[in-house]
Amino acid sequence: MSDLMAEITKAMGFRHYALVHHVDLKPAARSVHIIDYPPDWVDRFQARRLYASDPIHRASHRTNVGFAWSAVQSIISLTAADRSILAEAYEAGLGDGFTVPAHIPGELNGSCSFAMAAGEMLDHRQLPLVQLVGSFAFEAARKISRIHEPEVQCPSLTERQAECVALVARGKTDWEIGQILGIGQETVIQHVKDARDRYGVTRRTLLAIRALFDGQISFADVFGR
Amino acid sequence: MSDLMAEITKAMGFRHYALVHHVDLKPAARSVHIIDYPPDWVDRFQARRLYASDPIHRASHRTNVGFAWSAVQSIISLTAADRSILAEAYEAGLGDGFTVPAHIPGELNGSCSFAMAAGEMLDHRQLPLVQLVGSFAFEAARKISRIHEPEVQCPSLTERQAECVALVARGKTDWEIGQILGIGQETVIQHVKDARDRYGVTRRTLLAIRALFDGQISFADVFGR
DNA sequence: GATGATCTCCCCAGAACTGGGGATAACGCA
DNA sequence: TGCGTTATCCCCAGTTCTGGGGAGATCATC
Numbered sequence: 001m002s003d004l005m006a007e008i009t010k011a012m013g014f015r016h017y018a019l020v021h022h023v024d025l026k027p028a029a030r031s032v033h034i035i036d037y038p039p040d041w042v043d044r045f046q047a048r049r050l051y052a053s054d055p056i057h058r059a060s061h062r063t064n065v066g067f068a069w070s071a072v073q074s075i076i077s078l079t080a081a082d083r084s085i086l087a088e089a090y091e092a093g094l095g096d097g098f099t100v101p102a103h104i105p106g107e108l109n110g111s112c113s114f115a116m117a118a119g120e121m122l123d124h125r126q127l128p129l130v131q132l133v134g135s136f137a138f139e140a141a142r143k144i145s146r147i148h149e150p151e152v153q154c155p156s157l158t159e160r161q162a163e164c165v166a167l168v169a170r171g172k173t174d175w176e177i178g179q180i181l182g183i184g185q186e187t188v189i190q191h192v193k194d195a196r197d198r199y200g201v202t203r204r205t206l207l208a209i210r211a212l213f214d215g216q217i218s219f220a221d222v223f224g225r
Numbered sequence: 226m227s228d229l230m231a232e233i234t235k236a237m238g239f240r241h242y243a244l245v246h247h248v249d250l251k252p253a254a255r256s257v258h259i260i261d262y263p264p265d266w267v268d269r270f271q272a273r274r275l276y277a278s279d280p281i282h283r284a285s286h287r288t289n290v291g292f293a294w295s296a297v298q299s300i301i302s303l304t305a306a307d308r309s310i311l312a313e314a315y316e317a318g319l320g321d322g323f324t325v326p327a328h329i330p331g332e333l334n335g336s337c338s339f340a341m342a343a344g345e346m347l348d349h350r351q352l353p354l355v356q357l358v359g360s361f362a363f364e365a366a367r368k369i370s371r372i373h374e375p376e377v378q379c380p381s382l383t384e385r386q387a388e389c390v391a392l393v394a395r396g397k398t399d400w401e402i403g404q405i406l407g408i409g410q411e412t413v414i415q416h417v418k419d420a421r422d423r424y425g426v427t428r429r430t431l432l433a434i435r436a437l438f439d440g441q442i443s444f445a446d447v448f449g450r
Numbered sequence: 451g452a453t454g455a456t457c458t459c460c461c462c463a464g465a466a467c468t469g470g471g472g473a474t475a476a477c478g479c480a
Numbered sequence: 481t482g483c484g485t486t487a488t489c490c491c492c493a494g495t496t497c498t499g500g501g502g503a504g505a506t507c508a509t510c
Contacts (some may be wrong), residue, residue, distance in 0.1 A: 064360060065364045128357055139288065187488050196431070205430040208430050208433070214442055303466070379479090385457065399497075411459050417498095419456095
């Protein structure tokens, strides 16, 4: 796969690529982690755990199609820290690049990025092709990486539990949730209790965030209507 | 957008399209719902709330790249009920089709599908193009659907507040947070209180989710380490 | 030197949540 | 028919959170 990626990267006129799930532990179970970036940068990336705060990764969590790194501020607003991360990457030899996000509900977020050497320009006419290649490359890597699946699936909630958790996420009290769903407060307490048990957490706040993270509820459930 | 989609659909040799978030309530706040399917089928789809159980939708939740409907059983295993749904769609005038999933963490799942009339064949050489068009069409629709957003500028938290909220999001109690940050429990209570005030919310659960939503804290803050 | 923002700490009353223990009824599956 | 799952309801003791009220210290800015 690495060889193939290297070849494609070169053919499209790029210098580096990264086909990764956004986690820090590279030897993690079945996560994809195929990189050809300047080693210097990879080390720093790992050391500072940028996998989640890196602006490019953050932006990739906000969209469905690829984007040029130079246009990242049209997706998220950059803090001073973000700018310094980008500057540092540039120093390390990464020029402009293009990142294709890869999201599947309940799975780790990932992306496929291609980068020029520092100083070189992106060829914008090629970007649709890069988008396509990135998507399929990630999907291919994902399929390969899960051939041996022992399959740890995230806990699932019953419909009622999910409804309660969505309302918990909205900051409703158990009594309010009971009113909204037309059931007793005690019942709500029970549902929330059961949901907490399934996730193995003891606080409703973490419950809500976990449920949000793996798609049992969505931001739309929280802010919708 | 409908006109544009109709044109593109035709140009690519398809008969129908559907650019949708996977929800039942079509007039929902900011969800995408642009469809040109046989009305008969749309009605039945709504009535039976297939948005969640339809095999095509289910399959689209399992992958990142588009797939031909005729190959859906390579993604999910079809039950008898699934087969009958597919057969029904065929009866209603939907032939083979191609669905491009669209997932963004924390948002509703969606997809962009194109379908032939019943009996016609997919041109497999076109599928990469369809993949590309589907992705961008969905992203465009998504962006348009949120132009009119009330546009509330998000409150910003002080560094200490953000640290406290991140730990709140991890389900820590105020006392635990105090231990972790090396400050008194009372101080933590104050920070959380101030953070709640800034967001104008009364529950820490909603505080955590709001802070997560607009990037004051990230999932990495919650699950990292 | 005043003003505002931030961080730190304290007290209290009432509301909300958590972790135990119960119970009944409906449903599908074997 | 029994077993498991789900949904509904109840009680209670103890903990945690929320919404009020304070206060002192630092720091930058005007």
